[in-house]
Amino acid sequence: MANEMKAFLNMLRWCEGTDGPDGYRTMFGGKLFKEWKHPNKAVSFKLKGQTYWSTAAGAYQFLSSTWNTLAIRNGYQDFSPENQDLAAIE
Numbered sequence: 001m002a003n004e005m006k007a008f009l010n011m012l013r014w015c016e017g018t019d020g021p022d023g024y025r026t027m028f029g030g031k032l033f034k035e036w037k038h039p040n041k042a043v044s045f046k047l048k049g050q051t052y053w054s055t056a057a058g059a060y061q062f063l064s065s066t067w068n069t070l071a072i073r074n075g076y077q078d079f080s081p082e083n084q085d086l087a088a089i090e
Contacts (some may be wrong), residue, residue, distance in 0.1 A: 001085075009059075009088055018059045024081040028056035036078040038071075040064040060088040 013019040018026045025032045033039040042053040055064040058079060062070075070076065070090060076083040 005089065009085060012088060013059050016059065016061045018061065023059045024084055026057070026059070028054040028061060033057065036080045038062065038064050038067045038079045058084045060084060062087065 010019065013023050016023075018024070020026075022032055025034070027033055027039055027041065027043060029043045029045070031043075033041075038055075039057050040055055041057075042055050044051055044053050046052075056062065057064075058067075059081065062084070067079070067087070070087045071083075074086065074090070076087065
């Protein structure tokens, strides 16, 4: 992978708050998941008195619907750091 792409991915991770050592295992809200599969767990949060839900997870905070689409299209067998990087590049 070119240095420019690595720098771009690092910038995305920093913006998502997942640039630390556990970034590839981080769910929205900061909890960690163990297995290398998208956790597909909805986490609630409040914004201006309204409750919202997010399934965002991983270094680039993929929603489960986005990840599932990319995984099927590209044949990803897991939610490994390598596949998360490939999906983010796409």
